[in-house]
Structure formats: structure tokens, C-alpha cells
Amino acid sequence: MKLLYVLATCSLAFNAVADVASQLVVENPFARAAIMQQRNSAAFMQLRNPTETAAVVSASSPVAGIVELHTHINDQGVMRMRKISQIELPAGQTVSLQPGGLHVMLLGLKRDLNPGDEIELTLILSDGSEKQLLIPVQRVMMHKMKQMQGHQIDGSLPPMMKH
Ligand SMILES: [Cu+2]
Numbered sequence: 001m002k003l004l005y006v007l008a009t010c011s012l013a014f015n016a017v018a019d020v021a022s023q024l025v026v027e028n029p030f031a032r033a034a035i036m037q038q039r040n041s042a043a044f045m046q047l048r049n050p051t052e053t054a055a056v057v058s059a060s061s062p063v064a065g066i067v068e069l070h071t072h073i074n075d076q077g078v079m080r081m082r083k084i085s086q087i088e089l090p091a092g093q094t095v096s097l098q099p100g101g102l103h104v105m106l107l108g109l110k111r112d113l114n115p116g117d118e119i120e121l122t123l124i125l126s127d128g129s130e131k132q133l134l135i136p137v138q139r140v141m142m143h144k145m146k147q148m149q150g151h152q153i154d155g156s157l158p159p160m161m162k163h
Contacts, residue, residue: 024048026046029135029136032099032139040105055089058124061120065107069104072101121134
């Protein structure tokens, strides 16, 4: 009887450790500043998964009507956003969500996202666990986005930007 109890406790402890959300490390999260009339914004971050391979399968936020997982694809030289069903989190790797690449799309903004604000974002993971985040709103430099997209289109480094 005592042994059974120990086994049950171990299994509970193991489940807690295996929980993807509690193991997932979120670095440098931010949401792009936008006014409500622009309707859309996006959230970016680095996701480091020290456990077994998992995925972000959906997300939600009180500031947006719909939250989708997106990537950019090169469609005959034009970068286009595509909705994807999940963002893979390979074991032991860091996945970067960044302008011009993978991102969490915030559609139908319910309010302005001003620089300095913080927004709630919940990531739902493939094991059913949820990662609750409070992420800062930042202005995304447009020339920086263009540099990244330029880099992705032809694989070369962008020309130096002059100010
Ligand atoms: Cu998008």
C-alpha cells in the first residue's frame, strides 16, 4: 500500500516535470505597437524548449478578436503571411519568432497597443499545457523589418542603411 502511494506520487511529480509550458523558456517577447484602426498586430519572441519535441498549437489574447500562428513564405519573390497549424518546438532548440518570419498574429485589435503597454498572451502547447505571458509593446522599426525580409528573399545581406 505504501509502495503504491510512492509510485503515485512519483508519477505526479514526473507529469509536473514533463509539462511543456513550465519548461519552456520565453526570451525577449514583444508585441508590435499598433493603433486599433490598423486592426492587426503581431507578437514575437524566442522559445527555448529544453524538453522533448513539442509545439505551440494555438494562442489567445484579450486584446485581439482572433489570434493565429503565422509564418512568411516567399511567393515568387513576394513575402506573404501564411496561417500555420502549429509552431514546432524541437527538443533542445530555440525557435525565433521575428518580423518577417514566424509570429503570433493578433487580428481584430480591441484597443490600441501603445509602446510601454503590456498585453496578456497565452500559448497553448501540444501537451495541453498553457504558458501565460505578459509581454511589452514596442515600436518595430520598419527599416529593420525590410532588412530582415530582404535577407530572406535573396539570402544575401542587406545594403547598409544610411540615416
Ligand atoms: Cu501574420
